[in-house]
Amino acid sequence: MSIEVSHITKRFGDFVALDDVSVTIPSGGLTALLGPSGGGKSTLLRIIAGLEYADEGTVTIEGVDATDLPAQHRNVGFVFQHYAAFKHMSVYRNVAFGLEIRKRPKDEIDARVRELLQLVHLEQFAERKPAQLSGGQRQRMALARALAVEPTVLLLDEPFGALDAKVRKELRDWLRRLHDEVNVTTVFVTHDQEEALEVADEIVVINDGRIEQIGTPDQLYDEPAGDFVMRFLGPVTQLGGQLVRPHDLELRPDADGVGIRGEVTRIVRVGFEVRLDVTTADQVVGASVTRAQFLNLGLDVGSPVRLVVAPNATTVDVEHEVADPLELVDA
């Protein structure tokens, strides 16, 4: 029971950023707040950190009511999307900042800073200024800085959003391994479902100021609570009044006579995957098969085919009509 958020509401003028949100974030875990931009996840994170104050509701951190506590007394580490590096200080002084504020003895500070710089592999950059570091290095420095004061909770606001794709993936893995080593309760905000699925122990899906679902990555992917969660966490296509994963659609020869009949109207090959548009009587459905399966089926544009939903496939009722045949998740 590390962080308890209870009935938090936050408004910015007329806009309701968070609407009666309650969630309990487990101690020692790596939790993701996942959702589309503007959904309220960053606001929630900042309220937990004390950088914003809620209009209603309470925040409890490790049993202590932190609702009205200013940020500097909450002992939370915060990592910003754009690093928030102290530009006029060296990497060393950046990491040492929190300890200097707490007036720790010099040798204690030195030992801790060196330890952390080693942890994030920035030892040889100790005397450089942040401007001389790459984006990934700056973010590692920011992490070291946040961890220096041994915070109760580590909060990261889209920490890899400003980095390019390759660095993002590297730091993602690195964050997971760091967490396994350091084990502090960590909450990070992201709009990238792949990131959340890969890194987090538990995911809280937030949309429009409300929590859609809380669960492990497997739970969210295999047992989505509804339309939004299913669409947000993976590709979907609509068959009849149901949402189903494109790879859960089995393509059978027309002669089999089962399922829904349609005609292949488009074939796109993407790497190992082949995506097909199948036009049925009333919709265009997107299916996805492996290249081997595709070759076995011997389909071409114009071929008739039958669509069957695989047994045990996840389906959910449609709440909002799907615009494209195969609605992919935006990266």
Place this chain on the structure above:
Amino acid sequence: MADVLVDDRPTPAVPPRAAPPRRPSARQLERRSRVVRYALRIVVVVYLIMLVGWPLSLVAQRALGNGLDDIKELFADPQMMHAFKLTLFAALISVAINTVFGITISILLVRYEFPGKRLLNAFVDLPLAVSPIVVGLSLVLVYNSRSGWFGPALEGAGFRVMYAFPAIVMATTFVALPLVIREVVPVLQEVGTDQEQAARSLGANAFQRFRRITLPSIKWAVIYGMVLTLARSLGEFGAVKVVSGNVLGVTRTATLAVEEKYLNFDKPGAYATAFLLALVSVACIIVVSLLRPKDQG
């Protein structure tokens, strides 16, 4: 009857197809932009020379016309030394006041929202918009010891404001008011609040954030603002003329002395004084420009 339409008109002679106009080559475009760049630079340099450089150099010429004699004469004159000291003290006090209030007002304008903020922003520019003579007159109206708002009360408390040192300081401070603020505000806006929030999350209270994060981030803007304030304060004439009384050896500042000398046909003295005033200001600006690290805006 022809059922096939045939165009029997004689075909006009078709002129040979004109060659399409040649597009300028990359090198030609390069050269054109280089010419424009140099032209602009020349225009700017000429403008600065005609308006600023040449007049100043003429003053320097006249001042140093007799070598350093005219300047040495100034230093030998106790009244002049008093004038210099008066100007310097008033300028330094103006710099001190404007730095403290300037930083405070800048932070207020950038980091906080409050009713009347736009009005405050406009007021900050007022001293630049208003003629210094008007500034002087308004100070007289408020602080004169007979009919001013505060004058009689202050006089009663033994504090003579008008036609004395305090009035000179007020006038000098007021005309230089916007200088620090206009340097600091854009820098504060650009730096943003991220660093301060990070410092907050790391446990820093307001004063610690100000000292360790905010102040260092605006350091060069403040310094440059202070230098401009010093230069402006040293050179203030109009407002000071109205409020000071211009009593020799008591309330005559260096700028007033320049006018006095010029009117009394002591041209060498006037030029020498003016030269010294300009020298200090220009020297400050040059020093700061050289010291300022290149990456700071």
